[in-house]
Amino acid sequence: MPRASTAWGCGKRLWIKRDDLSGSTLTGNKVRKLEFIAGFAKTQGIDTLITCGGLQSNHARATANVCAKLGWHCELILRGRHPVSEGNTLLDQLFGAQVTAVEPRRYTEHLDALLEQRAAHHRSLGRRPLIIPTGGSNGLGIWGYVAGAEELVADMATADISSATIVTATGSGGTQAGLTLGMALFKPECPVWGVAVCDDKEYFTAKVTDDITEAQGIWSALACENIQINTNDAYVGPGYGRAAEPVYERIAALASLEGIVLDPVYTGKAFYGLCEELAQGAFPDATDIIFVHTGGIYGIFPHGQQLAAAASHPAPSVN
């Protein structure tokens, strides 16, 4: 991203890995995880996927899309009071998913029981359901980003990048876990940083460790020593799903400088955090930074007003 490098790179080259281009409605990081989860489900004769997330969950939308492609049933338990037909929830409906919005407190306290109840209901109808955890982040899902890391190493060779720091948004931890394990296996000199959009560093250290341990339990060839888990939790801002004005402004500025759209819930927050860290002198030895664009475009629509206001501010001059 030559113009973004001039604006915010602080002397480093900023690159972007376009995982948002993995599909139009199946876009983003969740596709990589679902490739392995749905692949496994197929071998088990599964015909129904049940999953959960926020009302605008990209993972839920991608799961609904996968089910429609495979001719399976899809049930989504989403955290929120008022389901509106906008962004991802509109797509959930178009893909024919059964959507239940659950009041946030009840969701937090009873999610496992709710998922189990729905699975029992589908079994009573003679179906074979599989419950996928939040974000598809488990020992199987993260295989998608071990494969993603292998692909990224090949991309680096093509672009003549000998070493880089990899940065991604982290929400349920699976993308960070897969990339951390994959880079440790294929190019250990490249550190991976997750910029948290919710929760904190301690939470993600434990979650990423668990996911990696589970993945290694599935296939011992993924065993690897000296895995370094790096999480920056300084950019969560007002909380999950909410962003402060500078994040909206950074999204608008990047869109006008590079023609690349980030979202306020995940990628915009993480990219803003990356730029702020660079401005403070982070990664002093790195010459190249690769930001993994994990998708999320449909998440911009519920934030239209804030983004429109941000778009009226001029982008930094790079000439």
Ligand SMILES: Cc1ncc(COP(=O)(O)O)c(C=O)c1O
């Ligand atoms: C667009 C987008 N980027 C990043 C993330 C974070 O990925 P992960 O859940 O694997 O931490 C998510 C989902 O949570 C997402 O939807």
